[in-house]
Amino acid sequence: MLELAKRLTEAFGVSGFEEEIRAAIREEIAGTVDEIRVDVLGNLVAFRRGTGGGRRVMLAAHMDQIGLMVTHIEEKGYMRFAPVGGIYPLTCWGKQVRFTDGTVGTVGLDGRARRDEAPALKDMFIDVGATSRAEVKQKVGDVATFIYPFVAQGNAWFASNHDDRAGCIVLAQLLRDLKGVAIAHDLYVVFTTQEEVGLRGATTSAYAIEPEIGIALDVTLTGDLPYATPAMEVALGKGVAIKVQDSGMISHTGLNRLLIAAAQAAGIPYQLEVLHAGTTDARNIQIARAGVPATCLSIPCRHVHTPSQLVDRRDVEAAIALLKAFLAGPIALA
Amino acid sequence: MADLRAVLEKLSNEFGPSSHEKAVRGLIRAEIEGLVDRLEVDALGNLIAFKAGFGPEPRLKLMVSAHMDEVGFMVLHIEKNGMLLFSRVGGVDSRMLLAKRVVVGDGRIPGVIGLKPPHLTSDNEADRVPDIEDLAIDIGAEDDKAAGAKVKVGDYGTFATRFTVLSEDPAWPIVRGKAFDDRAGCTALIGLLAERYPVDLYAVFTVQEEVGLRGARVAAYRVAPDAAIALEGTVCDDTPKAPDEDVSPVTRLGAGPAITLMDRSLVSHPGMVRLLQEAAAAEGIAIQYKQPALGGTDSGAIHLTRGGVPAVTVAVPCRYIHSPASILNLNDLSNTVRLVAAALRRVESKDLGRETP
Numbered sequence: 204m205l206e207l208a209k210r211l212t213e214a215f216g217v218s219g220f221e222e223e224i225r226a227a228i229r230e231e232i233a234g235t236v237d238e239i240r241v242d243v244l245g246n247l248v249a250f251r252r253g254t255g256g257g258r259r260v261m262l263a264a265h266m267d268q269i270g271l272m273v274t275h276i277e278e279k280g281y282m283r284f285a286p287v288g289g290i291y292p293l294t295c296w297g298k299q300v301r302f303t304d305g306t307v308g309t310v311g312l313d314g315r316a317r318r319d320e321a322p323a324l325k326d327m328f329i330d331v332g333a334t335s336r337a338e339v340k341q342k343v344g345d346v347a348t349f350i351y352p353f354v355a356q357g358n359a360w361f362a363s364n365h366d367d368r369a370g371c372i373v374l375a376q377l378l379r380d381l382k383g384v385a386i387a388h389d390l391y392v393v394f395t396t397q398e399e400v401g402l403r404g405a406t407t408s409a410y411a412i413e414p415e416i417g418i419a420l421d422v423t424l425t426g427d428l429p430y431a432t433p434a435m436e437v438a439l440g441k442g443v444a445i446k447v448q449d450s451g452m453i454s455h456t457g458l459n460r461l462l463i464a465a466a467q468a469a470g471i472p473y474q475l476e477v478l479h480a481g482t483t484d485a486r487n488i489q490i491a492r493a494g495v496p497a498t499c500l501s502i503p504c505r506h507v508h509t510p511s512q513l514v515d516r517r518d519v520e521a522a523i524a525l526l527k528a529f530l531a532g533p534i535a536l537a
Numbered sequence: 538m539a540d541l542r543a544v545l546e547k548l549s550n551e552f553g554p555s556s557h558e559k560a561v562r563g564l565i566r567a568e569i570e571g572l573v574d575r576l577e578v579d580a581l582g583n584l585i586a587f588k589a590g591f592g593p594e595p596r597l598k599l600m601v602s603a604h605m606d607e608v609g610f611m612v613l614h615i616e617k618n619g620m621l622l623f624s625r626v627g628g629v630d631s632r633m634l635l636a637k638r639v640v641v642g643d644g645r646i647p648g649v650i651g652l653k654p655p656h657l658t659s660d661n662e663a664d665r666v667p668d669i670e671d672l673a674i675d676i677g678a679e680d681d682k683a684a685g686a687k688v689k690v691g692d693y694g695t696f697a698t699r700f701t702v703l704s705e706d707p708a709w710p711i712v713r714g715k716a717f718d719d720r721a722g723c724t725a726l727i728g729l730l731a732e733r734y735p736v737d738l739y740a741v742f743t744v745q746e747e748v749g750l751r752g753a754r755v756a757a758y759r760v761a762p763d764a765a766i767a768l769e770g771t772v773c774d775d776t777p778k779a780p781d782e783d784v785s786p787v788t789r790l791g792a793g794p795a796i797t798l799m800d801r802s803l804v805s806h807p808g809m810v811r812l813l814q815e816a817a818a819a820e821g822i823a824i825q826y827k828q829p830a831l832g833g834t835d836s837g838a839i840h841l842t843r844g845g846v847p848a849v850t851v852a853v854p855c856r857y858i859h860s861p862a863s864i865l866n867l868n869d870l871s872n873t874v875r876l877v878a879a880a881l882r883r884v885e886s887k888d889l890g891r892e893t894p
Contacts, residue, residue: 218804219799219804220804241890241891242844242845242891243806243840243844243845243846243847243889243891244840244845244891245891272798272799272829272830273829274785274828274829274830275783275784275785275828277783278783279783283784285829285830285831286830287799287830343785343798343826343828343829344798344799344826344829397804400804401802403840403841406841407841407842407843407844407845408844408845410843410844410845411843411844411845
């Protein structure tokens with residue numbers, strides 16, 4: 204799984220520009236599913252036929268990560284940019300970014316900004332080492348993001364985009380583990396696009412699939428940081444988090460009961476998650492068509508939406524184990 | 538082009554704040570009735586016109602849309618003295634309101650957003666923009682009873698600007714008017730209907746874009762298109778900047794149709810962007826890209842319809858958008874028609890996939 208984690212966290216994929224990560228996932232799950240297709244929004248939809256008598260289950264993890272889009276190229280070759288998704292300006296200055304073609308640049312801060320205050324994005328620029336506009340290969344509309352090498356340090360996994368490559372790792376590894384395993388349910392494993400700009404890929408893929416059960420795999424914040432506010436129970440390394448509620452969704456209580464029962468029966472570490480701000484693909488899966496029983500399994504993640512995010516290998520493994528345990532049995536919602 | 542100007546003049550002068558698009562719809566209907574095969578008005582008030590393609594079946598189904606509604610006001614309360622307190626409909630900047638002529642209600646009652654004369658204004662007051670709560674529309678009524686005979690709470694209003702030609706120069710034809718967002722798009726869409734295309738064309742004149750892309754959402758669900766293009770009037774801020782500022786305007790007047798790559802509602806479908814680029818190159822039409830990440834259009838709602846729709850937005854640059862008086866270049870308008878017509882002639886199913894060809 205380490206190799207998989209390294210590959211998926213080092214592949215490029217900003218909202219709307221998921222080609223590279225999509226190709227990587229497609230290769231990594233080759234041979235594990237019955238059908239695979241790419242839809243209009245760029246979602247990678249992998250279908251695994253069940254043995255019969257089960258439910259149509261949609262599992263979703265988003266491939267996109269937040270990034271920067273070039274809006275203007277100055278005479279001197281500096282590129283101004285707009286955020287794609289929820290970029291904290293605080294995290295940008297001095298960071299290295301990569302464009303789709305591999306070009307790297309540094310985010311610089313111009314002379315208008317004070318060095319001792321949180322800067323604004325409008326005072327920043329991407330510097331690719333050019334000395335004039337003519338030297339810059341990039342065009343307005345090109346995207347860049349923070350991608351650093353994956354590091355495994357004991358159980359701690361560092362990457363710049365665990366949101367939501369951690370979810371992608373879970374689903375890709377799940378498909379590999381399920382190869383040859385008999386499961387009653389039809390599984391639609393969807394690697395979605397454009398989550399960070401409005402849950403868009405999940406919206407259209409859930410409509411097309413019309414699932415009977417929907418589960419998103421995403422990261423969540425943790426309450427184990429110094430002075431964490433508001434209070435949050437979820438902690439790194441304490442197991443997969445079963446979402447009760449976030450600011451966009453209240454999870455289906457019957458579905459959560461089944462997941463909790465499966466975790467308890469199999470001795471899989473889990474925690475219950477109440478997230479105050481933010482939501483996931485599960486929200487738009489839940490309200491697709493006439494409604495879908497939906498929830499989210501979250502990987503606790505420190506430093507979400509910063510260039511160095513941290514998850515615990517054991518939580519990733521717990522998520523995979525819980526999905527396997529849950530999918531092994533019938534899904535009877537009360 | 539003279540035709541486009543005449544259509545734009547009619548549409549711009551007409552009254553049509555979000556949800557009160559009826560008069561605009563009537564004008565458009567009259568313009569296009571002879572040009573399309575079928576017309577219907579849906580539950581929200583969208584005007585959906587169908588023009589069958591001449592290509593072999595199965596034909597692609599393209600939805601090209603433009604919104605009929607404009608930003609405006611709504612009457613909230615009639616004061617004892619006959620003044621009308623009001624709120625905004627859509628994005629109207631408070632600084633745009635002061636001392637503007639408006640019309641209100643079905644009777645198109647003329648009025649003005651009043652302001653104290655300078656003689657009565659302290660220096661302190663003169664330096665700040667009053668809150669909208671402190672402004673009122675004066676229709677010249679003696680008291681609440683007289684005002685109530687002409688307008689009622691819930692009536693809508695718009696700016697009262699009349700369309701004016703500022704430059705007749707064919708190389709730089711400039712007009713001024715209100716509601717170019719999105720009567721410019723409506724005009725372009727009417728212009729597109731002069732021709733029949735290989736594809737089935739649904740020309741959809743939508744409602745309530747300015748309050749949340751509402752008409753487009755349901756119209757796209759009904760039409761279920763294979764691909765969509767929204768036609769817009771968009772922000773143009775090419776007016777002078779500070780000399781040392783190295784910035785791009787959102788769009789430039791006269792620099793051609795502006796293609797959206799990404800805004801707050803949409804990342805444009807790469808195949809649709811490519812289609813427009815190729816059409817522009819083939820026809821020798823200059824295009825520009827709208828500065829990314831700003832605003833949102835009907836495409837935002839349309840592309841998320843059902844299982845997803847490849848979508849893009851093409852816009853006519855309009856200076857002073859959402860104000861009582863916008864300015865546009867008629868060449869940008871006619872080139873928008875040429876560009877989208879060329880795209881409709883060229884579009885193939887290979888343009889609508891996701892995998893890079």
